[in-house]
Amino acid sequence: MFNPQRLIIARERRAMTKKFVADRIGLAPIQIHRYETGENEPSDENLNKLSDLLGFPLAFFSGGDVDQPRRDNASFRGLASKTARVMDAALASGAVAYLVDDWIGERYNRVPLDLPEFEPEMPPALAARALRQHWRLGDKPIENMVHLLEAKGIRVFSLAENTKDVDAFSVWRDDVPYIFLNRFKSAERSRFDAAHELCHLCLHKHGGAAAVHKNSPIEKDAQSFAGSFLMPESDLRAIIHSSIYNVEDLLRYKTRWRVAAVALAYRLSEIHMISESRINSFYVEMSRRGWLKNEPNGIIREQSHIWQQIIDDLRSQGIGKSDMVRETGIPVNEWEGLLFGLANMLSIDGEGKKTPPRKVDLRIV
Incomplete structure (x- = not known):
């Protein structure tokens, strides 16, 4: 059955207005509104047009309801400066990531969460030191932030947007923390963004990190935490x-x-x-010298251990991209966007002999 919520997600994911969609498929904007409220269902012909325009397969629109990050519970850098369309596209990406994560969770036993919660009044430098102590990191440099986050049960995804407008964001989904990183920024910036969002997860779990300006006390605390955590x-x-x-x-x-x-x-x-x-x-x-955008002596971009492990295992089972699209309704470009720079999805292009499904423990090494 047609699910109007999924039409909203697909439209917002493509940063399209209702009027733009209506104009492109030859309908009145009020009709798109009625589709999204569930007042009307699109005909097969119009649903095919929507699928083609938005780039989501027909199966996507008939799935169940989807959890969605909200503006009031997701921490965005300098939210006040973001347009509603940019915000909604990033949040829709988070909703798609939840679907991906659920599909993965049916096949793999995830790493248990190990993330203490601190009082929001705790000074950020003290919180950074306490977290290092909790994770037994000492004072030495952190070799790979993505690996560290994954080892502690934090889900890491890429932001598909090739834009300067969204650096990163983080969100709690029930008791599971997520961090989304803009992988088009420098590798050093991405590391710092990861540490910045880590602060929001452990200091601002119960709100207060969402609708803030980049110069707000909360954002300054997160910047201070990131500096203290990465550079004791x-x-x-x-x-x-x-x-x-x-x-x-x-x-x-x-x-x-x-x-x-x-x-x-x-x-x-x-x-x-x-x-x-x-x-x-x-x-x-x-x-x-232009170093604020691209400075010398850059580091190699950090990749995911968990995601590469999953991709390699799916390939060993003979599961290819077409299988992933068919089972989830999520198009290939969304899969690739969410894993961009984290894992090599090219290795899963081919499809081989299918093996019986089994649940695998993901390993941290």
């Missing part, structure tokens, strides 16, 4: 013995903590290892 003060002071006089020094040191030079500069300023005037001069110089 004790490690910075142990490694950096001499003064930082120029941006080349920042490039040399940043590789240890796998962060952007500007993030290292702000962290050093935060713990008073360099002055505010010096960081301002560094910022001007890095901007002049």
